[in-house]
Amino acid sequence: MRKIAFSVGLAAVGTVALHAQDSSSMQTSKIWSLSGTLRGFYDDNYNTAPAGSPLRRSSIGFEVSPSFGLDIPLEQTDFGLRYTYGLYYYQDRQDIGANPIDQSDQGDVWLSHSFNENWQASVRDSLVYSDEPSLVGGGQTLRTSENTLVNTGSVKLDTQWTRLLSTELGYQNTLYHYESNPYSGELSRLENLASVDLFWQVLPTAKVGIGYQYQQVNYTGNQVILAGAPTYMSDSRDNRSHFVYANVQYNPLDNLTVALKLGAQITDYYNPPAGVSSTSTTSPYVDLSGTYTYLPGSYVQVGFTQTRTAAPFITPASASGEIDLDQESSTIYGSINHQFTPQLVGNINGKIQYSTVNGGADDGTSSTWYSLGLNLSYAFNPHISAEIGYNFDDLDSNLPASFGQSYKRNRAYIGVTAAY
Secondary structure (H helix, E strand, C coil), X not given: CCCCCCCCXXXXXXXXXXXXXXXXXXXXXXXXXXXXXXXXXEECCCCCCCCCCCCCCCEEEEEEEEEEEEEEECCCEEEEEEEEEEEEEEHHHHHCCCCCEEEEEEEEEEEEEEEECCEEEEEEEEEEEECCHHHCCCCCCCCCCCCEEEEEEEEEEEEECCCCEEEEEEEEEEEEEECCCCHHHHHCEEEEEEEEEXXXXXXXXXXXXXXXXXXXXXXXXXXXXXXXXXXXXXXXXXXXXXXXXXXXXEEEECCEEEEEXXXXXXXXXXXXXXXXXXXXXXXXXXXXXXXEEEECCEEEEEEEEEEEECCCCCCCCCCCCXXXXXXXXXXXXXXXXXECCCCEEEEEEEEEEEEEEEECCCCCCEEEEEEXXXXXXXXXXXXXXXXXXXXXXXXXXXCCHHHHCCEEEEEEEEEEEEEC
């Protein structure tokens, strides 16, 4: 089974792939770097199937991941890229006569430039092509053999107009393309998001302001996603959102930062099929994050988000003829990175996401996704390190099994990394 994930930019940051994260902390002063990782793993549910299903299978296997990185810091410009190839072998697949190998290609590239001390800009792009859903977007993902293309590009401009007044302008374009049914018609889409934030420096350690975002979501599958009267096409789920919020950034200590966006998201579902009225909804919008560095190399990160996200399914229409349009998601996340010694580093990261369906016969039905990752790495020298880790995923869904099947998944791994 071939999986390709070429990601350029920050879109891959925070995503949980097969084995938690690259825990190597080895750094060099060169503008280029080479590394290679060999891991053995055990996965007790690599198909993310529910308990009792014949599709629930476990496997031992191994991963081989060479990587190349380039970082060129200039006087006012920084450019970098990273490429990683991954090969994943599952013994159980060979035993049942299936292709035992997954492959992946991942990359990151970024460009930032400081025109002067008051004007800074950055450009990033991300491209992912994969059949492993955990590589192409978080939350309640079920493993499938569907090939998926995700491309994310972003531009950001930060400007300090006066000693007290500053602005942040941003734009992001994300394309999701699924190659096969049913996901092609239900989930292929183009998302555009533009934002402007205005800040006022009220204290040397704090600034407050207001912000606005406009999001346009267009489903591009051009297929029938629910037949009948009325008939729903892919673009029947098109929507646009206006985000209006207060903005606070607070740095009370050199080692503590807190950021908060608090407001409302107004979403208009403007393209229903003939005979169905357009609808709109207003929901809370929250983006809270904090970072505390309590020792050199040791820090805690926590956060909470509340926003609308795409529903990864199509449930039957309601009595009034409406289908599920999206879902409202509340997510709590956190991580602890602790450096026990200069050589020994541990990491814990976790997330809980609670989502409710908007529209359709299952309007208001909920699901909860729990995710936990543990990792411990030891650097023998600047070039050789070893690691051991564990990942746990639990999707608890109240939807019918054909739309939101619950599952549990445990993965453990041990490996070694060489870097130069």
